[in-house]
Amino acid sequence: MNFPQVIKINRIIEETPTVKTFIFPWEVTDETPGQFLMLWNFADEKPMSISIIDPVNDEIGVSVKMVGTFTKSLHKLQENDKLGLRGPYGNGFEIAGSRVLAVGGGIGMAPISAFTEEASRRGVEVDVVTAATTKGEILFQERLEITGANVLPTTDDGSHGFCGFATELAEKLIKNEDYDMMVVCGPEIMMKKLFAISNRYQLPGQFSLERYMKCALGICGQCCVDDVGWRICVEGPVLWTDQLKMVTEFGNYRRDSSGIKKTF
Amino acid sequence: MLEVEICDIKMKNPTVLAAGVLGSTAASLNWAARSGAGAVVTKSFGMEPNKGYPNPTTVEVEGGIINAIGLSNPGVENFRKELEKLEGKVPQIASIYGSTPEEFAHIASRVENMVDALELNISCPHAMEGCGASIGQNPDLTTQVVKAVKKSVKSPVIVKLTPNVTDIVEIAQAAEDGGADALTLINSLGPGMRIDLETARPVLSNRFGGMSGPAIKPVALHCVYQVHQRVNLPIMGVGGIMNGNDVVEFLYAGASCVQIGTAVMYRGMEVFSRINSSLQKFMTDKGYQTVEEMVGLAHE
Ligand SMILES: Cc1cc2nc3c(=O)[nH]c(=O)nc-3n(C[C@H](O)[C@H](O)[C@H](O)COP(=O)(O)OP(=O)(O)OC[C@H]3O[C@@H](n4cnc5c(N)ncnc54)[C@H](O)[C@@H]3O)c2cc1C
Ligand SMILES: Cc1cc2nc3c(=O)[nH]c(=O)nc-3n(C[C@H](O)[C@H](O)[C@H](O)COP(=O)(O)O)c2cc1C
Ligand code: FES
Numbered sequence: 001m002n003f004p005q006v007i008k009i010n011r012i013i014e015e016t017p018t019v020k021t022f023i024f025p026w027e028v029t030d031e032t033p034g035q036f037l038m039l040w041n042f043a044d045e046k047p048m049s050i051s052i053i054d055p056v057n058d059e060i061g062v063s064v065k066m067v068g069t070f071t072k073s074l075h076k077l078q079e080n081d082k083l084g085l086r087g088p089y090g091n092g093f094e095i096a097g098s099r100v101l102a103v104g105g106g107i108g109m110a111p112i113s114a115f116t117e118e119a120s121r122r123g124v125e126v127d128v129v130t131a132a133t134t135k136g137e138i139l140f141q142e143r144l145e146i147t148g149a150n151v152l153p154t155t156d157d158g159s160h161g162f163c164g165f166a167t168e169l170a171e172k173l174i175k176n177e178d179y180d181m182m183v184v185c186g187p188e189i190m191m192k193k194l195f196a197i198s199n200r201y202q203l204p205g206q207f208s209l210e211r212y213m214k215c216a217l218g219i220c221g222q223c224c225v226d227d228v229g230w231r232i233c234v235e236g237p238v239l240w241t242d243q244l245k246m247v248t249e250f251g252n253y254r255r256d257s258s259g260i261k262k263t264f
Numbered sequence: 265m266l267e268v269e270i271c272d273i274k275m276k277n278p279t280v281l282a283a284g285v286l287g288s289t290a291a292s293l294n295w296a297a298r299s300g301a302g303a304v305v306t307k308s309f310g311m312e313p314n315k316g317y318p319n320p321t322t323v324e325v326e327g328g329i330i331n332a333i334g335l336s337n338p339g340v341e342n343f344r345k346e347l348e349k350l351e352g353k354v355p356q357i358a359s360i361y362g363s364t365p366e367e368f369a370h371i372a373s374r375v376e377n378m379v380d381a382l383e384l385n386i387s388c389p390h391a392m393e394g395c396g397a398s399i400g401q402n403p404d405l406t407t408q409v410v411k412a413v414k415k416s417v418k419s420p421v422i423v424k425l426t427p428n429v430t431d432i433v434e435i436a437q438a439a440e441d442g443g444a445d446a447l448t449l450i451n452s453l454g455p456g457m458r459i460d461l462e463t464a465r466p467v468l469s470n471r472f473g474g475m476s477g478p479a480i481k482p483v484a485l486h487c488v489y490q491v492h493q494r495v496n497l498p499i500m501g502v503g504g505i506m507n508g509n510d511v512v513e514f515l516y517a518g519a520s521c522v523q524i525g526t527a528v529m530y531r532g533m534e535v536f537s538r539i540n541s542s543l544q545k546f547m548t549d550k551g552y553q554t555v556e557e558m559v560g561l562a563h564e
Contacts (some may be wrong), residue, residue: 001324002322002324002329003323003324003325003458003467004320004323004460004467006460006461006462006463014528033487038319038320038411040319040320040467042463042465043469044318044319044469045319045320046319046468053294059280082462082463082469084460130547167407214316214319214321214322214336215321215322215329215331216322217322217324217529218528218529218532219284219285219286219322219329219331219525219526219528219529220284220286220287220288220321220322220331220333221284221286221287221288221292221307222288223288223293224286224288224289224291224292226290226291227290227291227294228291229291229292229293229295230295231286231292234532255338256315257290257316257336257338258314258315258316258336258337258338258339259288259289259313259336259342260338260342261312261337
């Protein structure tokens with residue numbers, strides 16, 4: 001039932017100075033990477049991608065970047081504190097092909113990490129570009145190396161790994177390697193460039209979008225995108241490149257809580 | 265076979281997307297139209313942009329959901345830009361709200377040329393002070409609002425009523441006195457609420473909200489039945505309609521067509537074409553030639 005279950009936090013991992021991962025006891029059934037949960041801190045409720053799906057220990061995790069009021073309040077929480085969780089919602093990533101390029105920018109690495117772990121478990125070869133502004137903000141490098149994925153950190157300032165934008169490294173890799181597909185989550189500006197690259201090299205891709213969410217049930221219409229009208233909470237958040245072609249607002253604007261357009 | 269007409273508006277079938285279920289953008293309204301809805305109603309909009317209430321704004325309960333979205337909308341001037349992008353494949357109805365007769369009249373006149381009809385939301389159970397049900401629970405205010413809108417526009421005016429009154433017939437008559445062309449019955453029921461066991465807190469940030477979905481169908485049906493008996497206006501029936509049989513019940517009770525809301529959550533946008541084909545099958549089996557023949561049969 002779509003009702004928040006109030007659950008004690010099992011563990012909190014400090015990933016970087018601005019990102020914490022919260023892990024909850026959870027009977028994993030059909031949660032898939034790319035799906036999201038609604039988190040209730042008893043004052044507000046917001047969507048968060050699933051970043052850990054652990055059917056062995058029956059745990060689920062979300063990774064939260066501190067940006068504003070809601071996420072600040074989450075960062076103050078301790079182990080054993082409680083949060084309300086409902087979900088999972090939306091369509092996750094499909095695991096397809098035998099060689100995949102996964103690109104995560106900033107906190108966009110949250111669903112990418114869940115994807116990489118699951119795809120690697122299923123024997124898919126994954127090259128992961130984990131992109132951040134600087135060394136201290138690189139997410140999940142060690143965690144993903146353990147899965148056997150080829151982890152390629154990149155920083156804007158060159159303090160760790162490849163120096164430059166994720167888009168540059170991704171394009172280089174696509175030129176030289178033979179991928180079946182790419183999966184992407186990150187700032188929309190980054191995704192827009194990678195979408196262009198995916199079209200240029202005719203590499204099919206799956207992109208995870210963020211839009212303002214209220215119900216997450218597909219009824220309030222807050223997350224609908226132009227021109228198709230699809231609900232990002234139901235038909236998304238992950239869209240294939242051929243679907244994304246029809247989302248004319250992609251990379252251009254999004255709507256705030258009153259429905260007013262905000263350009264990127 | 266499924267064609268209906270209400271206030272001179274011709275629809276290819278009697279299923280209409282209800283106000284506030286998606287419908288905040290032209291894109292989602294066009295999608296509903298392409299998916300088989302016979303007409304579409306926009307999300308209610310008012311004078312100024314409104315963020316609505318903080319989350320949580322929806323919670324599921326047995327037989328439906330409770331919502332307190334709080335009428336979030338970008339305001340009439342921004343909404344006009346959405347209305348411009350409507351494809352016009354099916355009749356389009358603008359749902360508007362305000363806190364005074366003048367506000368309603370102003371908003372109505374700003375959009376009447378862009379739509380086929382107006383629906384006045386005087387029935388939202390969780391709107392801000394002075395809006396929504398606080399108007400629709402008062403017969404005098406109801407008449408005043410309808411009158412003011414009728415005076416300022418030529419388009420048909422449909423008035424959407426709240427079930428949260430002692431006598432819905434009295435309010436329906438008040439709307440008729442104001443000059444309403446049709447009625448929509450009902451807006452979400454309640455208010456209702458849900459409380460979390462762990463924390464003893466109401467789940468919705470607004471604490472309470474409007475009930476919708478299958479659980480409210482019997483109440484909606486009764487409202488339609490009662491009003492059909494006593495008021496001579498065409499009725500759009502709404503509340504908990506999930507399938508073709510539900511539509512038949514509303515037609516029998518006296519609705520001329522129906523609106524569908526929460527079913528979009530359960531059954532996706534395909535719900536319109538699915539309901540239409542099952543309605544058509546029902547009519548064929550029973551030997552009905554037109555939807556109109558079925559309207560009000562439960563009163564005979
Ligand atoms: C499908 C999805 C998955 C997400 N996954 C993650 C994740 O794994 N980790 C993470 O840190 N963040 C994630 N987010 C973003 C997160 O929901 C919050 O928007 C963000 O953390 C800002 O919250 P805030 O209140 O702290 O900041 P604020 O300063 O209040 O908000 C900053 C911006 O966040 C956006 N935002 C605020 N509220 C919402 C809302 N209800 N729905 C959508 N966007 C909103 C708005 O663009 C706003 O301007 C996800 C969003 C979506 C839609
Ligand atoms: C999320 C949501 C938002 C709604 N917003 C509006 C609105 O803006 N204006 C309005 O008149 N009714 C609104 N309603 C009420 C519906 O139009 C409808 O009257 C009610 O939900 C009952 O029908 P249903 O059971 O088919 O959903 C809303 C309902 C829901 C569930
Ligand atoms: S958040 Fe309400 S429809 Fe997607």
